[in-house]
Amino acid sequence: MRYMEITLITEEQKLWLLISAIFLVAVFAFWPLMTVIVWAVALAVAFMPLQKRLSRRLKPSISAALITIMILCTVILVVSVSMNVLLANSGEIGSMITSLVMGIQNAGISSFLPSSIASQLSSIPQMLIKSMLESIIGMTSNLLQLLIQVVIFFLSLSMLLYFGESIWGTLTCNLSPKLASAVEKMARISGDTIYSLIIIQISAAILSFILAIPFFMVLGYGNVILFATIIGLGMLIPLIGAQFIILLMTLYLIATGDMKGAAITVFIGYPLLSGWIDFYYRPVMMGKRVAINPVLMMIGIFAGLPFMGILGFIVGPVLVALVVTGYKILEEEMRNPCSSTTCDV
Numbered sequence: 081m082r083y084m085e086i087t088l089i090t091e092e093q094k095l096w097l098l099i100s101a102i103f104l105v106a107v108f109a110f111w112p113l114m115t116v117i118v119w120a121v122a123l124a125v126a127f128m129p130l131q132k133r134l135s136r137r138l139k140p141s142i143s144a145a146l147i148t149i150m151i152l153c154t155v156i157l158v159v160s161v162s163m164n165v166l167l168a169n170s171g172e173i174g175s176m177i178t179s180l181v182m183g184i185q186n187a188g189i190s191s192f193l194p195s196s197i198a199s200q201l202s203s204i205p206q207m208l209i210k211s212m213l214e215s216i217i218g219m220t221s222n223l224l225q226l227l228i229q230v231v232i233f234f235l236s237l238s239m240l241l242y243f244g245e246s247i248w249g250t251l252t253c254n255l256s257p258k259l260a261s262a263v264e265k266m267a268r269i270s271g272d273t274i275y276s277l278i279i280i281q282i283s284a285a286i287l288s289f290i291l292a293i294p295f296f297m298v299l300g301y302g303n304v305i306l307f308a309t310i311i312g313l314g315m316l317i318p319l320i321g322a323q324f325i326i327l328l329m330t331l332y333l334i335a336t337g338d339m340k341g342a343a344i345t346v347f348i349g350y351p352l353l354s355g356w357i358d359f360y361y362r363p364v365m366m367g368k369r370v371a372i373n374p375v376l377m378m379i380g381i382f383a384g385l386p387f388m389g390i391l392g393f394i395v396g397p398v399l400v401a402l403v404v405t406g407y408k409i410l411e412e413e414m415r416n417p418c419s420s421t422t423c424d425v
Contacts, residue, residue, distance in 0.1 A: 115391045116233045122394045123151065124240035125271050126278040131241045144241035148234055162309055169306045180332045262409050266402055273401045276377065277394060280365045284357050285315040288322055292353055299341060299349075311353055322354040376400050 089097075107114070127147050134143035166173070252263055289312030296304045307329070314325035326349060333342035377397045384396020 113229065113232060115389070116229050117236055118391055118394060120233050120236035120240060122274050122278065123237055124244050125274045127151070127241065128244060128271075132245075140242055144238050147241055148238040151237065152234055162313060165306055165309045169303060172303060172306065176332055180328065180335050182335065265409060266405050269401045269405045270398050273377070273397050274394065276365075277397060280362055281316055283365070284362060285312045287357060287361065288312055288315040288353050295349055295352055299344060301341075315354070315357070323350070323358070326350050326354060376404060 110117075131140070131143055131147060134146065138146070248267075252260060255263060289308050292308035292311040293304055296307045301307060310325055311322055314321040317324075326345060329349075330342050330345050333339075333345060377400070380397030380400035381393060382396075384392025384394075384399070386392070388395055
């Protein structure tokens with residue numbers, strides 16, 4: 081009697097299972113650092129084109145280090161300046177919010193609201209200052225942990241910039257033509273989405289900050305840097321951030337009786353600080369690297385932030401982009417089943 085040896089799992093599959101198990105254990109063990117790692121991956125993807133250009137003139141290790149140092153200095157500068165401006169003007173911000181709330185109450189809007197909501201509206205300034213102080217105290221109390229996360233973030237970013245292209249080539253080198261085509265499409269749309277979320281959003285925030293300075297100077301408000309900083313930070317939130325800030329400023333001006341300033345903010349400030357950026361600059365920049373539809377991007381952000389926190393700002397839109405891309409690939413495959421494979425005649 082002849083026996084056939086049946087191998088259910090090949091040696092290659094055993095190797096993949098072993099490596100996958102190691103990766104899963106590593107992810108579970110370092111789960112608290114996943115936010116740091118994902119943001120490092122996102123920035124590495126966004127700045128990979130710059131890394132490729134610099135690598136033509138410099139050693140890849142030097143170019144990766146330079147990009148990492150540039151990002152580090154930029155983040156430190158922006159965060160420190162923004163925090164200094166906001167903290168130095170926390171009293172003025174609180175008085176603005178108080179004036180806005182009192183204006184709503186005087187307009188009689190609060191009378192149509194439940195008493196619990198009306199009381200919450202009146203305590204917004206105190207709640208804002210309290211939350212800012214609690215955030216600062218929380219950051220300082222976990223200063224060592226925060227410092228470790230920052231170090232890991234920038235070390236991971238530097239290594240991903242240096243080895244990222246090589247790692248991606250290794251992972252995709254043995255894929256079948258059909259699978260390689262699908263993976264390439266998904267990788268491209270994911271990269272374009274991350275590029276839109278980070279690079280274009282940062283450039284839009286810088287533009288709105290620069291334009292806000294002369295606008296508020298002409299408008300005649302003394303604390304120009306504060307208003308410009310708030311507009312710039314608001315622009316970091318795609319599509320609705322700056323518009324929401326401008327709406328609040330308009331309501332504040334109406335509440336304080338400055339109807340002329342409110343009209344100027346609506347008819348000049350909005351088109352200058354948000355309108356042309358949202359409807360011209362951003363679509364033109366996105367057109368250079370085709371990303372997902374802005375509406376789908378917003379769905380991804382709004383779905384991701386409540387459940388994944390700051391990580392959802394990146395993961396949410398990328399997952400939505402992958403779902404849409406996967407559907408398009410499946411639709412193309414079902415309509416043209418022979419388009420990407422050789423069919424028997």
